[in-house]
Every structure is written in structure tokens, then in C-alpha cells.
Amino acid sequence: MTYNKITAPILSEIKQIIGNEYVVTDTADLERYSHDETEDLRYYPEVVVKPQTPAEISALLKVCNQYLIPVTPRGAGTGLSGGSLPVMGGLVLAMERFNKVLNVDEENLQATVEPGVITEEFMNQVAAKGLFYPIDPASKGSCFIGGNIAHGSGGPRVVKYGTIREYILNLEVVLPSGEIIWTGANTLKYASGYNLTQLFIGSEGTLGVITKAVVKLIPAPTADALMMASFNSNEAACVAVSAIFRAGIVPSTLEFMERKGVQWVIDKDGLSFDMKPEDAAFLLIEVDGTNVNVIFDECEKINAVLEQHGCTNVLFAESAAQKEELWRIRRTMGVSVKSNSVYKEEDTVVPRAALPQLIKGIKQIGSSYGFESVCYGHAGDGNLHVNIVKANMSDADWNTKLKDGIREIFELTVSLGGTLSGEHGIGFVQKDFMPIKYSPVHFELWRGIKQVFDKNHILNPSKIFNS
Amino acid sequence: MTYNKITAPILSEIKQIIGNEYVVTDTADLERYSHDETEDLRYYPEVVVKPQTPAEISALLKVCNQYLIPVTPRGAGTGLSGGSLPVMGGLVLAMERFNKVLNVDEENLQATVEPGVITEEFMNQVAAKGLFYPIDPASKGSCFIGGNIAHGSGGPRVVKYGTIREYILNLEVVLPSGEIIWTGANTLKYASGYNLTQLFIGSEGTLGVITKAVVKLIPAPTADALMMASFNSNEAACVAVSAIFRAGIVPSTLEFMERKGVQWVIDKDGLSFDMKPEDAAFLLIEVDGTNVNVIFDECEKINAVLEQHGCTNVLFAESAAQKEELWRIRRTMGVSVKSNSVYKEEDTVVPRAALPQLIKGIKQIGSSYGFESVCYGHAGDGNLHVNIVKANMSDADWNTKLKDGIREIFELTVSLGGTLSGEHGIGFVQKDFMPIKYSPVHFELWRGIKQVFDKNHILNPSKIFNS
Numbered sequence: 001m002t003y004n005k006i007t008a009p010i011l012s013e014i015k016q017i018i019g020n021e022y023v024v025t026d027t028a029d030l031e032r033y034s035h036d037e038t039e040d041l042r043y044y045p046e047v048v049v050k051p052q053t054p055a056e057i058s059a060l061l062k063v064c065n066q067y068l069i070p071v072t073p074r075g076a077g078t079g080l081s082g083g084s085l086p087v088m089g090g091l092v093l094a095m096e097r098f099n100k101v102l103n104v105d106e107e108n109l110q111a112t113v114e115p116g117v118i119t120e121e122f123m124n125q126v127a128a129k130g131l132f133y134p135i136d137p138a139s140k141g142s143c144f145i146g147g148n149i150a151h152g153s154g155g156p157r158v159v160k161y162g163t164i165r166e167y168i169l170n171l172e173v174v175l176p177s178g179e180i181i182w183t184g185a186n187t188l189k190y191a192s193g194y195n196l197t198q199l200f201i202g203s204e205g206t207l208g209v210i211t212k213a214v215v216k217l218i219p220a221p222t223a224d225a226l227m228m229a230s231f232n233s234n235e236a237a238c239v240a241v242s243a244i245f246r247a248g249i250v251p252s253t254l255e256f257m258e259r260k261g262v263q264w265v266i267d268k269d270g271l272s273f274d275m276k277p278e279d280a281a282f283l284l285i286e287v288d289g290t291n292v293n294v295i296f297d298e299c300e301k302i303n304a305v306l307e308q309h310g311c312t313n314v315l316f317a318e319s320a321a322q323k324e325e326l327w328r329i330r331r332t333m334g335v336s337v338k339s340n341s342v343y344k345e346e347d348t349v350v351p352r353a354a355l356p357q358l359i360k361g362i363k364q365i366g367s368s369y370g371f372e373s374v375c376y377g378h379a380g381d382g383n384l385h386v387n388i389v390k391a392n393m394s395d396a397d398w399n400t401k402l403k404d405g406i407r408e409i410f411e412l413t414v415s416l417g418g419t420l421s422g423e424h425g426i427g428f429v430q431k432d433f434m435p436i437k438y439s440p441v442h443f444e445l446w447r448g449i450k451q452v453f454d455k456n457h458i459l460n461p462s463k464i465f466n467s
Numbered sequence: 468m469t470y471n472k473i474t475a476p477i478l479s480e481i482k483q484i485i486g487n488e489y490v491v492t493d494t495a496d497l498e499r500y501s502h503d504e505t506e507d508l509r510y511y512p513e514v515v516v517k518p519q520t521p522a523e524i525s526a527l528l529k530v531c532n533q534y535l536i537p538v539t540p541r542g543a544g545t546g547l548s549g550g551s552l553p554v555m556g557g558l559v560l561a562m563e564r565f566n567k568v569l570n571v572d573e574e575n576l577q578a579t580v581e582p583g584v585i586t587e588e589f590m591n592q593v594a595a596k597g598l599f600y601p602i603d604p605a606s607k608g609s610c611f612i613g614g615n616i617a618h619g620s621g622g623p624r625v626v627k628y629g630t631i632r633e634y635i636l637n638l639e640v641v642l643p644s645g646e647i648i649w650t651g652a653n654t655l656k657y658a659s660g661y662n663l664t665q666l667f668i669g670s671e672g673t674l675g676v677i678t679k680a681v682v683k684l685i686p687a688p689t690a691d692a693l694m695m696a697s698f699n700s701n702e703a704a705c706v707a708v709s710a711i712f713r714a715g716i717v718p719s720t721l722e723f724m725e726r727k728g729v730q731w732v733i734d735k736d737g738l739s740f741d742m743k744p745e746d747a748a749f750l751l752i753e754v755d756g757t758n759v760n761v762i763f764d765e766c767e768k769i770n771a772v773l774e775q776h777g778c779t780n781v782l783f784a785e786s787a788a789q790k791e792e793l794w795r796i797r798r799t800m801g802v803s804v805k806s807n808s809v810y811k812e813e814d815t816v817v818p819r820a821a822l823p824q825l826i827k828g829i830k831q832i833g834s835s836y837g838f839e840s841v842c843y844g845h846a847g848d849g850n851l852h853v854n855i856v857k858a859n860m861s862d863a864d865w866n867t868k869l870k871d872g873i874r875e876i877f878e879l880t881v882s883l884g885g886t887l888s889g890e891h892g893i894g895f896v897q898k899d900f901m902p903i904k905y906s907p908v909h910f911e912l913w914r915g916i917k918q919v920f921d922k923n924h925i926l927n928p929s930k931i932f933n934s
Contacts, residue, residue: 105818105820106713107709107713107818107819107820108709108818108819108820108821108849109712109713109819110818130715151658152656152657152658152662153658154656154658158655158656159655162629162633163633163655163656165632165633165662165665166629166630166632166633175908179908181906181908181909184886185816185881185884185885185886185904186818186884186885187816187817187818187848187849187850187884187885187886187889188625188626188630188816188819188848188849188850188889189619189621189625189630189816189845189848189849189850189889189890190619190669190816190886190888190889191618191619191620191621191669191814191888191889191890191891191892191893192886192887192888192893192901192904192905193669193893193901193905193909193913193931193932194666194669194670194674194912194913194916194931195619195632195665195666195668195669196909196912198632198662198665198666198668199661199662199665199666201662201665202657202658202660202661202662203661207661218717219712219715219716219717220715222715242574242575245576245686246573246574246576248597248686248687248689248757249686250685250686289761290715290761291758291760291761291764293758293760294756294757294758294761297758347658349652349654349655349656349657350654351572351574351575351577351653351654352574352575352576352655353572353574353575354575378656381654381655381656382575382654382655382656383654383655383656414652417652417653417654418652418653418654419651419652419654419657419659420659421657421658421659422654422655422656422657422658423656423658424658425658425659426658426659426660434659434660437652437659438659438660439648441642441646441648442648442660442663445661445663445919445920446660446661448918448919448920449661449916449919451915451919452912452915452916452918452919453912453915464660464661465660
């Protein structure tokens with residue numbers, strides 16, 4: 001696809017649609033829209049616009065379609081796969097002014113929210129009414145719910161509460177043609193034609209621009225318990241993960257952390273967590289519900305399973321402050337690891353019981369290529385984030401050989417029944433690895449779907465696959 | 468689209484692929500494949516084949532694509548929207564020999580199952596290992612899990628456990644081209660390109676033929692309680708539904724039944740349920756979990772909510788036998804109603820709190836058109852099955868005017884934020900009503916998607932929409 005540049009006359013049309021003050025063209029101001037949280041990639045848009053209404057987006061998309069201008073929708077820019085990078089230049093649609101929770105419907109346990117609302121703010125607003133939205137990625141304090149929907153984002157509670165797919169009931173989207181539609185209905189069940197809502201979830205802004213979401217809410221749990229379990233090896237911790245579910249318990253979170261990740265958080269943030277020399281890996285396990293006695297019972301059962309599976313110590317959080325501190329270790333791990341070294345983060349996911357093989361294999365691949373890695377993630381879902389850190393690897397090897405090592409990690413992931421990404425999306429940086437898992441038939445279907453929605457391929461080009 | 472008939476040479480090719488004994492051509496034998504459970508519709512296929520492997524289906528689809536023969540996949544034939552009717556003739560692919568549970572993976576809490584397995588048999592097989600698959604439509608004793616997936620089927624437990632979309636992780640499908648693919652990965656999370664698994668769920672056999680499904684399982688609840696609550700009006704019962712959730716409780720089922728439906732079951736099956744003269748409607752409410760005390764607490768809370776909302780009596784089931792009897796009332800209601808009268812069943816779904824308006828409006832529409840209706844369904848999901856019974860309506864009115872009345876019901880449903888079907892699918896009988904909810908833009912997108920998967924429109928033609 002050949003795209004055009006945004007010329008002065010086109011810019012003038014754009015400004016007429018949304019007004020001068022919401023059009024950014026100054027290079028210094030464009031900088032923050034040139035990157036997300038994916039490594040150190042920089043792609044500058046030609047122009048950033050900040051629309052506030054679906055009608056404005058509709059008009060903008062019509063103009064961009066007419067002149068073949070690439071359009072990249074952008075949430076908070078917290079993505080880890082380069083999904084919001086304007087790699088072909090053109091227009092960035094910054095959704096930050098779509099920042100309102102339009103309605104919290106306590107009768108139906110539903111909310112209608114704009115995509116530029118910060119996930120945690122949304123959670124807090126519904127929590128104030130005793131309701132619960134459980135999808136909270138580590139970046140919940142800064143990411144937008146629209147980005148979460150576009151990337152199929154998860155977070156620690158998916159293991160008990162299900163994926164974001166179960167909570168997004170209906171979407172208002174602007175199609176590249178400028179048409180504005182609701183994808184489905186505001187209902188808990190839906191069997192009325194091809195499910196466009198589900199198709200948009202995880203489509204990474206390549207099929208349309210999300211402008212409203214109707215979200216399912218549930219009654220909030222009223223109590224929880226948190227424990228941190230120590231193990232002498234990564235594999236032992238991973239083996240214990242499956243055993244907990246086999247014992248009939250579904251924790252509300254079940255997170256894995258490698259020692260080095262914990263160490264870096266402690267060093268950086270000065271957290272007071274007493275790590276023993278023999279501790280190699282940790283599971284952070286939360287149980288929630290509405291009855292304290294049941295929660296204690298489940299903790300005891302989990303404790304018994306952990307003891308049978310080589311756990312060397314279990315720390316029960318005894319106060320809200322201690323819970324918060326343990327959660328901070330997990331939640332800030334990504335940032336800590338990244339501030340310590342040049343890195344690349346991969347988001348592997350396998351069937352839960354394959355985790356021990358996965359982590360063992362990752363370390364073996366690291367050894368053979370000479371890179372180190374820090375692994376952590378949502379072990380209960382089989383979802384392991386692999387942070388490859390440059391450490392002592394030479395620049396030459398980092399820039400050339402590393403990609404082969406990453407390829408081996410994904411080949412291993414796929415051979416274990418997994419796939420490339422569980423919750424970060426494919427975006428720009430993982431798309432070259434997609435043929436490891438998917439056949440030309442898959443690409444043909446995906447390209448066909450893309451073509452149905454976006455005939456001129458103006459929307460977020462070069463993402464997920466080359467269209 | 469113009470299709471061809473299955474000529475003798477084509478039939479010969481078909482027989483070569485799967486062997487004479489699995490090809491049905493005798494009219495008497497074709498009869499059972501000419502209908503499902505949708506009213507009294509009859510469409511005869513030209514030929515029925517009973518393949519056993521994806522490779523056989525692949526070869527069959529290639530032949531049918533070459534000669535432009537319509538192909539209708541068929542599960543158990545328990546559908547309520549005519550989805551498996553071969554309305555254009557051609558070949559019926561009877562999936563009854565795909566009847567094996569291939570694997571129950573206790574390590575990962577997953578199972579791999581063929582589509583022709585009866586849902587209840589699958590549930591029992593996983594239950595024998597302490598595991599739980601919660602998606603059980605009323606027809607669970609006869610329907611196939613493949614049909615459930617193709618129709619996005621639900622059942623009473625969706626209200627707590629989520630829809631079938633949350634349980635189907637990966638599908639093996641044969642595309643109309645003959646290509647065989649897995650749609651995704653065997654993982655609990657998935658953010659790796661357009662989600663083909665979700666697209667196939669609810670696509671009613673129009674995009675490909677499901678040949679294997681990887682299913683998520685969960686630990687089984689170990690205890691439950693069941694109560695039947697009586698109300699003096701439909702609206703009072705429906706108002707109580709939302710109130711239960713607002714009290715912070717998520718029952719495992721929350722079913723609504725109108726008096727007449729209960730009466731017909733009692734009359735037909737001789738069940739001993741003591742219905743009082745003033746009882747107009749009932750809620751069948753189940754709570755499940757792992758702790759009996761918590762369940763009792765929740766029952767008490769529900770009881771309090773019911774009392775505040777005009778409930779006149781609550782019957783707690785005191786034995787497994789009594790639970791079974793109460794469930795039989797609900798589960799056999801569809802069959803009882805249908806055996807009492809000529810009928811049409813519509814599957815409406817609205818946001819939960821709109822149920823009182825929906826049922827009131829349905830009765831008003833019935834009055835103005837002169838038809839009676841018996842309503843029941845998954846009230847916790849806002850999912851109401853409307854059985855329109857002919858009763859005293861004249862044949863002329865039944866055959867001509869009724870459709871306008873049904874149209875009004877769907878217009879009301881849509882005006883309340885709902886859609887045409889929550890779990891029965893659109894199939895053949897509801898497709899004319901789709902424009903009530905969906906715009907030409909939706910149809911254009913759906914037709915585009917259909918075209919991507921099925922260039923010659925051979926697969927289940929004339930379903931969901933006219934392609």
C-alpha cells in the first residue's frame with residue numbers, strides 16, 4: 001500500500017474538522033506520540049489530532065481514506081508491542097479526550113465508558129458503587145480501557161474472573177469508511193450473527209476506532225487474603241501452579257516471579273521483603289470472596305499443596321499495608337527490570353502445566369545465546385512475561401543474534417501448545433514471529449477480514465501482519 | 468447464488484470419499500435430517516453423509532465447492548432457529564460419528580472433544596474427574612457440543628459461569644476450501660491476531676465445519692441449594708431478578724417461569740408441585756459453591772430480597788430428589804409447551820433490568836394480535852424465551868398476522884437495548900427480523916466476512932442473513 005503525506009491543504013481540512021487547538025504538528029510536541037513502552041522504538045507521526053466525538057473521528061477517517069493517509073489510534077501509550085507506533089507516519093488519533101465514564105448502571109450492573117478513561121479510574125468509579133471490574137493490567141494506573149480492549153489485555157485476575165472478552169458487551173466503533181456502528185447489544189448473551197464485538201477485541205486498532213464500550217460489572221468481592229510462597233527453583237514454583245487448580249481451588253491471582261526480578265524491585269524501591277539466599281522463585285497468590293472463613297480454608301488448602309510441592313516458605317500478608325507492599329513488588333517489576341538494563345519483553349502463553357518446561361527451555365536458550373532473562377507473570381493462566389536483558393551481551397550479538405534466540409523462545413512456546421502473546425498483542429514488534437504459529441491460510445483469512453473493514457488499509461498499518 | 472444438484476457422478480465421488488455405508492439417499496432415511504426442533508419446518512437434503520474425520524470433510528467440501536453444492540453441517544438437530552435445515556437442498560454433513568471425548572487433561576483443566584459428543588455426556592465424563600463444564604442448555608441430554616459452539620448456546624449457568632465463549636479455547640475447523648486449521652491456541656489467554664475462535668463461535672456453521680474443540684474446565688462446585696420463589700405477577704418476579712444482583716449475590720442459576728408453563732408441565736408429567744391459585748410467576752434460583760454455610764447465607768440474603776420484592780412464597784428444595792423435580796419443571800417446559808399447541812418460539816434478550824418492561828410489552832402485543840404466550844428463561848441474563856401458542860388464533864391470523872406481532876416483540880426487545888437472540892441463534896427463521904437491530908453497514912461487514920471464508924457460499928446457505 002502506498003500512502004500519501006499530509007500536505008498543507010489536507011492539514012487544513014483536518015483542522016477544520018476538529019479545530020486548531022487539538023491538532024499537534026510541532027516536532028517537540030509530537031515526541032510523546034512517537035513511542036509507547038516498547039523498548040526504545042521511535043516513529044514520529046506527521047500530525048497528532050485529539051478528537052472528542054465519534055463524529056469528528058468519522059470526518060477525519062473519511063478525509064484520510066480519501067487521501068490515503070495512515071491513521072494510528074492511540075490510547076495511553078503504555079503498550080508493549082508497538083501497537084500504537086505510527087510506523088508509516090500519517091495521523092495519530094490521540095484518544096485522551098474520550099475520558100468520561102458516561103454511565104454506571106446499577107440496575108443492570110453495566111457501565112458505558114469512553115476509551116480514554118484510565119483503567120484504574122474506571123475501577124474506582126464502579127467500586128464506589130460496590131461494583132467490580134476485574135481486568136487490571138499492571139499499568140492500570142496509566143493505561144486506557146480502550147487500549148485494553150484493543151489489545152485483549154489481561155492482568156492478574158483473569159485466572160478467576162475470565163478475560164476482558166467476558167466483560168465487553170458492546171462497542172461503538174468508527175469504521176475506516178467513517179460509518180459509526182454499535183457492534184452488538186448491551187446484553188450478557190448474544191447469538192445474533194457474527195460477533196463483531198469479539199472481533200474488535202484484540203484487533204489492535206486495525207479494523208475501526210473504539211469510541212464507547214458497554215462493560216459488564218459484577219458484585220465486588222468483600223474480602224481477600226494474600227500469600228507469597230518461596231521456592232528453590234523456577235520449575236518447582238511452576239509445578240505448584242497446576243497443583244493448586246487440581247486441588248479444586250481457583251485463586252483470584254496466581255503470579256510467578258523470578259528472584260532476580262524481586263531483587264531489582266527491592267534494590268530500586270527499597271521495599272522490605274526478606275528474601276532468603278536459597279529463594280529462586282516466588283508465587284504471589286491471592287484468594288478472594290465474600291466470606292473470610294472460606295478464604296482461610298482455601299489458604300490452608302493452598303498451603304498444603306505448596307508444602308507438597310517444594311515450597312520452602314509461605315508469608316501471609318497480615319495487613320492491608322503488607323498486601324500493598326507485596327503487590328507493589330509484582331506491579332513494579334516490569335518498570336524495575338527495564339530501568340536496570342536494555343531489554344526486550346516477550347509475552348509467552350502456554351497451557352498452564354507446560355510452564356515448567358517453558359521456563360526451563362527459556363533459560364537453556366538464554367545460555368546458548370548468551371542472554372539473561374527475568375521471567376514473571378500470570379502463571380495461573382500459563383502467561384509468562386519474558387524480559388530479556390542485555391547484561392553482558394555484546395552490542396553486535398544483541399542487535400543481530402538475539403532475534404534468533406527470541407525466535408527459539410516462540411518456537412518452544414508454540415511447540416508446548418501456546419502462542420506468541422497472551423495479553424500484550426502482536427503489534428509491530430512480534431509480527432515477524434507470527435509464521436511460527438500461523439499458516440498462510442490464517443494470514444489469508446486475517447487479510448481478508450482486514451480488507452472487509454478497511455479497504456484502503458489506512459488504519460494502523462503494518463500491525464499484527466503485513467496487509 | 469445458483470447451486471447445482473447432486474448428480475449421479477457427483478454422488479459417486481462422494482461415496483468414494485467416505486464409503487457407501489455412510490451415505491444416505493433413501494427418502495425415508497432422509498426424513499430425520501429434514502427438520503430440527505424449529506416448529507414444523509421440513510427441508511429435505513438430497514444426500515446425507517456421515518463423515519468421521521476432518522480429512523473426509525475436507526475432501527467433501529472440495530467436491531461441493533467444485534460443483535457448487537450447498538452443504539449444511541448438522542449436530543443433533545435440537546436447534547430452535549432452523550440453523551441445520553438444508554433449505555437449499557444439497558448435502559447434509561451429519562456430525563454424529565464425531566462422538567469422542569479425545570482427552571481430558573487434568574493437568575491443564577482442559578478437554579479436547581469432537582463436536583458430535585452429547586453435551587451431558589461430556590459434562591459427565593469431566594465430572595468423573597472432579598471437573599466442571601458449566602454450559603448446559605435445556606437440551607443437554609440430546610444436543611451436541613458442536614452445535615452449542617456453532618450457536619453460541621447458553622443455558623441456566625451462564626449467569627454465574629460466563630458464556631460458552633469463555634470455555635472454548637481453540638477449534639479445529641475445515642474451511643469450505645477444504646483447508647483444515649486450528650483457529651487459535653490451547654491457552655486461557657490469547658492476544659495473537661484476529662480471534663478466529665471467537666468468530667467461529669456463534670457463526671452457525673456458515674464459515675467452516677468444527678471438527679474438534681479444546682474446552683476450558685474448572686473445578687466443580689461441591690454444594691448447592693435450590694429455591695423456587697412464587698410471585699403474584701410476572702413483573703414482580705422480573706423486578707426481583709435485578710434486586711438479587713444489586714444485593715451483591717450472583718446465583719448459579721436464576722430462571723423465570725410463567726404460571727402457564729409450570730401448569731402445562733405438571734399436567735403433562737404429573738409432577739407434584741403445589742401451585743397456589745394466586746401464583747402468576749416463579750423464579751427458580753440456585754446458589755452453588757464449595758461451602759455449605761456460605762450457600763445458606765446467600766440463600767438467606769436472597770430470601771430477604773425476595774420478601775422485599777413481593778415474593779409470596781419460597782420453597783427450599785430439601786433433597787436431591789426435590790431439586791431434580793424442580794429442575795425437571797424448568798427443563799421440560801419447552802417440550803411441554805410445544806406438545807400443547809402449535810407454537811413459535813422466540814429468544815429475546817435484554818439488559819436484565821428491562822425484563823419487567825419486556826414481559827409486560829409482550830403480553831400487550833399478544834393482546835392486540837390475539838395470541839397467547841408462555842414465557843420462561845434465563846432471567847439472570849435478561850434472556851427470555853417467548854413461546855407463542857396458537858390457542859384460539861385463527862389459522863388465517865396465525866399464518867399472516869402473527870409475523871407482524873413477532874416483529875413488534877423484536878422491536879420492543881431492541882428498543883430496550885436488547886437483541887433478537889441470546890442463545891438460540893438466528894438461523895433460518897429469525898433472519899428476516901435482523902434489520903430491526905442491524906444496519907446495512909452490519910450486513911455489509913457480515914457478508915464481507917462470509918465471502919472471506921466461503922467464496923462460493925456453499926456452507927449453510929440462507930442462514931443468519933442472505934449472502
